[in-house]
Amino acid sequence: MNTMKSLKRKLMYEGLIFKVWQEEYEIKSHTLKRDIVEFPETCAVLPIDNEENAILITQFRYPLKKELLEIPAGKIDPGETPEEAARRELMEEIKMSPRKLSKIGVFYLTPGYSTEKIHIFVGMDLEKAPLPEDLGEEIKIHRIPLLELKNLMNKGEIEDAKTFLALLYYFHFYWKK
Numbered sequence: 112m113n114t115m116k117s118l119k120r121k122l123m124y125e126g127l128i129f130k131v132w133q134e135e136y137e138i139k140s141h142t143l144k145r146d147i148v149e150f151p152e153t154c155a156v157l158p159i160d161n162e163e164n165a166i167l168i169t170q171f172r173y174p175l176k177k178e179l180l181e182i183p184a185g186k187i188d189p190g191e192t193p194e195e196a197a198r199r200e201l202m203e204e205i206k207m208s209p210r211k212l213s214k215i216g217v218f219y220l221t222p223g224y225s226t227e228k229i230h231i232f233v234g235m236d237l238e239k240a241p242l243p244e245d246l247g248e249e250i251k252i253h254r255i256p257l258l259e260l261k262n263l264m265n266k267g268e269i270e271d272a273k274t275f276l277a278l279l280y281y282f283h284f285y286w287k288k
Contacts, residue, residue, distance in 0.1 A: 114138060128186070150227035154197045155184035156212070157277035158205060158234040159285075164254045166205050166237070167274070171249065180253070180263075181271045184229070193217075193230035201234055205252050206241035209234030215280045220272065231277050233285065257286060 116137045123146070124131040130149040135142060158166040169178045183204040187196040194212060202208055215231040260269070260278055269275045 118142065146224060148221075148225040148227070150225055152187045152193070152228050152230065153184060154187055154193045154200060154230045154232065155182050155273045155277065156197045156201050156209070156232045156234045157182045157215075157274075157281055158201055158207060158209060158237055159257075159281070160237050160254065163257050165257060165260055165278070166207065167253050167255055167260075168204055169251045169253065179271045180269060180274065182274045182277050184273060187230075194232070197230070197232045197234070201237075202240050204250055206239060207237040208240035210236035210238060215277060218273075218276070229273060231273060231280075233277070233281055257282075 117134060118137055119135040121133050122130060123133050128151065132147045132149060133144060134147055135144050137143075160166060165182075167180050168183055169180050171178050183200045185196065185200040185203070187193055188199075191199070193214075197212060198208055211234070213233045213235075215233060217228060217230050219225075220227045220229055255263075261282060263269050264275065264278060269278065
């Protein structure tokens with residue numbers, strides 16, 4: 112049950128990808144302020160080849176000042192469905208397209224302060240289908256056996272949440288070993 116009443120909303124920052132709002136609201140006769148990051152919807156895909164390898168990427172994440180091992184992901188463009196965006200991201204980032212795309216689910220990444228919602232998929236039966244690279248990204252592609260990824264997860268070496276979630280789902284519902 113929502114007992115919060117919005118009193119005032121002010122745009123604090125508008126960037127290339129997101130906006131930051133400061134919202135004042137009332138709850139149980141108290142007035143509170145919160146910063147809210149308004150972020151476009153995103154998608155991510157765990158691509159699995161026919162030899163039981165996952166095709167992951169590493170890219171330098173500037174806010175963290177390090178590279179992360181991740182599943183391909185990106186924002187959903189206006190007028191694009193999550194499925195179309197997922198296929199496009201795979202073509203841009205790993206130069207492949209899935210013949211089979213299954214939705215894992217839709218998740219909020221940091222609901223305490225952000226509206227970002229991500230649609231996560233598993234892509235299988237991959238075929239070559241390159242698109243021009245996104246010039247703002249330097250990506251390295253890695254074909255990693257699933258068993259090795261399971262070990263990396265157990266050692267805490269998969270630090271990206273969407274990647275960990277997608278792998279956990281895949282190992283629970285798809286993997287037969």
